[in-house]
Each structure stands twice: as C-alpha cells, then as structure tokens.
Amino acid sequence: DTGVSQDPRHKITKRGQNVTFRCDPISEHNRLYWYRQTLGQGPEFLTYFQNEAQLEKSRLLSDRFSAERPKGSFSTLEIQRTEQGDSAMYLCASSPKPFTQETQYFGPGTRLLVL
Amino acid sequence: GIQVEQSPPDLILQEGANSTLRCNFSDSVNNLQWFHQNPWGQLINLFYIPSGTKQNGRLSATTVATERYSLLYISSSQTTDSGVYFCAAGNQFYFGTGTSLTVIP
Numbered sequence: 001d002t003g004v005s006q007d008p009r010h011k012i013t014k015r016g017q018n019v020t021f022r023c024d025p026i027s028e029h030n031r032l033y034w035y036r037q038t039l040g041q042g043p044e045f046l047t048y049f050q051n052e053a054q055l056e057k058s059r060l061l062s063d064r065f066s067a068e069r070p071k072g073s074f075s076t077l078e079i080q081r082t083e084q085g086d087s088a089m090y091l092c093a094s095s096p097k098p099f100t101q102e103t104q105y106f107g108p109g110t111r112l113l114v115l
Numbered sequence: 116g117i118q119v120e121q122s123p124p125d126l127i128l129q130e131g132a133n134s135t136l137r138c139n140f141s142d143s144v145n146n147l148q149w150f151h152q153n154p155w156g157q158l159i160n161l162f163y164i165p166s167g168t169k170q171n172g173r174l175s176a177t178t179v180a181t182e183r184y185s186l187l188y189i190s191s192s193q194t195t196d197s198g199v200y201f202c203a204a205g206n207q208f209y210f211g212t213g214t215s216l217t218v219i220p
Contacts, residue, residue, distance in 0.1 A: 033208070042201050042210030043158070045116070056207060058116075089156060093208075104148060104208060106158040 004107035006092050012113045013082055020078045021110045025094030032075050033104065034067055035091040036060070043091055049075060082114045117142050119204050121211035128192050128218050136187040136214045138202035146206060147178055149187050152199045152213070161187070161200075192218045 005024045013019050025032050030051055035043035046065070047057045051072035061067075064082075069075040079086055089111050093104040118141035128134055140147070149161040162169050162176040164185065169176055173192075178185040185202055199213040 035210075040212075042119075042203075042212050045207045045209060048207060058207075091158070093158075103160055103163045104203075105160060106150075109156055111156075 004092055004094050004105050006090075006107040006110050008110060009108060010111050010113075012115065014115050015082060015084060017082055018078065018080045019082060019112065020076055021090055021092075021112075023075045023077070023092030023094075023107060025074070025092070026105055029094035029096055029105075030072070031095045032069055033093040033095075034075070034077050035093065037089045037091055037109070038087075046077075079112075082112075084114050087112055087114045116207065117144060117205040117209045119202060119209050119211035121200075121202060121214050123214060124212065125215045126217070128216065130192060130194060130218055130220050132192050133188070133190045134192060134216070136189070136200055136216075138185040138187070138204075138211055140183050140185075140202075140204040142205075143180065143183065144204045146208060147185055147202065147204045148208060149176055149185070150201045150203065151196075152201060154198060158201070189216075192216075194218045194220055 007022045033048040034046040037043040049069040064080045067077045089109045091109045093106045095104045120139045122137045147165050150158045152158050164176045164178045166180045173190045175188045197218050199215050201213045203210045
C-alpha cells in the first residue's frame with residue numbers, strides 16, 4: 001500500500017473559477033477526512049466521511065464547498081467560485097474504522113493558489 | 116469544537132538536547148494524536164495516545180486525560196527532528212497551532 005494520495009499536488013486558478021481535488025485513501029480505511037491549512041496554522045477540520053456517508057461538516061465549509069465520497073473509496077472536494085481567501089493547502093487523511101484505536105494517515109496535500 | 120493549545124510556539128535546540136512539548140485541550144477527549152510536519156508539509160503520525168504513556172525510540176508521549184493535557188518528549192534531538200509538531204484531539208481531530216522546532220548542529 002502506497003498510502004494516501006492526492007491529486008493534483010498544486011493548483012493555480014483565477015478568482016471565480018471552480019476547482020476539484022481528489023483524495024485516494026489507504027484501501028479498506030473507512031474514514032476519510034478533509035482539512036485546510038494556511039501558513040503558520042494547524043490544519044483546520046472541514047469534513048469527514050464514514051464510508052460514503054458525510055457525517056460532519058465544519059462551519060468553515062461554506063456553501064461554495066462540497067465534498068463527496070460516492071462509493072466509499074476515493075473522495076472529491078470541490079470549491080466553486082474560488083476566492084483569494086481559499087488559497088491554502090488542502091489535506092486529506094484516512095483512518096481505519098474506530099472500534100479500537102484510530103490513527104490518521106495524511107496525504108501530501110494539494111496546494112491551491114487563487115489569483 | 117475542542118480548543119487545543121500548544122506550548123511553546125517556537126523552540127530552538129542544540130543537537131543532543133532534550134525537550135518537552137505540551138498540549139492542553141479544553142474538554143475530555145477519546146482521541147489524541149501527535150504529528151510531525153516536515154519542511155515539505157507532510158504530516159507524519161507519531162503517536163495515537165488518548166491516555167497513558169508510549170515510547171518509540173527517542174520519542175515518548177504521555178497523556179493525562181483527567182487533567183486534559185499531553186506531553187511529547189524528544190530526547191537526544193537531531194537535526195532531522197526539525198519541523199512543526201502538532202497535537203490533535205477529539206473525534207474530528209482538532210489541531211493546535213503547533214510547536215516549531217529547530218535543531219541546530
């Protein structure tokens with residue numbers, strides 16, 4: 001297993017454009033998380049899935065943001081009508097179903113720059 | 116959500132020195148992790164430690180859940196230990212603002 005992968009690694013877009021990021025978790029990991037990290041800050045929780053069900057969304061996730069995990073495997077995060085304030089690193093993590101310990105494994109992130 | 120505070124915010128060490136990083140959290144939690152973020156931005160899980168003590172080589176961690184804090188110990192620091200250390204607590208793993216560690220040769 002190669003770990004959590006994210007695509008693309010870098011994205012530059014103009015304000016007002018839509019962007020979509022993909023995350024492939026570790027196989028058989030039931031939970032998948034999205035975070036956003038800006039310079040000098042810790043990752044901020046956005047949302048998480050248990051299989052295909054989106055269980056929680058942060059208030060940070062405005063109506064311009066939408067996330068899906070249609071078959072309980074990979075996930076996509078879409079940002080519509082991007083704003084300069086959306087510039088950040090978007091991180092994805094996965095973890096096994098938490099009956100006992102739950103350990104998150106992070107992908108390398110997608111760095112977004114909105115011009 | 117849970118508030119997570121880390122201290123100190125910055126730490127500079129001579130190679131070989133020991134250090135202790137602290138994480139305070141605002142509510143009782145069932146999940147707590149320590150991560151190291153390397154200079155390329157990759158987050159590496161160090162410990163899953165909602166309570167008790169764990170050790171892995173030169174690193175160890177202790178969480179006192181009843182008092183809502185966790186400590187990360189780094190012994191005999193090396194330059195490769197440089198980076199930012201985060202703790203994350205709660206079901207959604209709310210992150211603190213991190214401790215930036217620089218180890219000087």
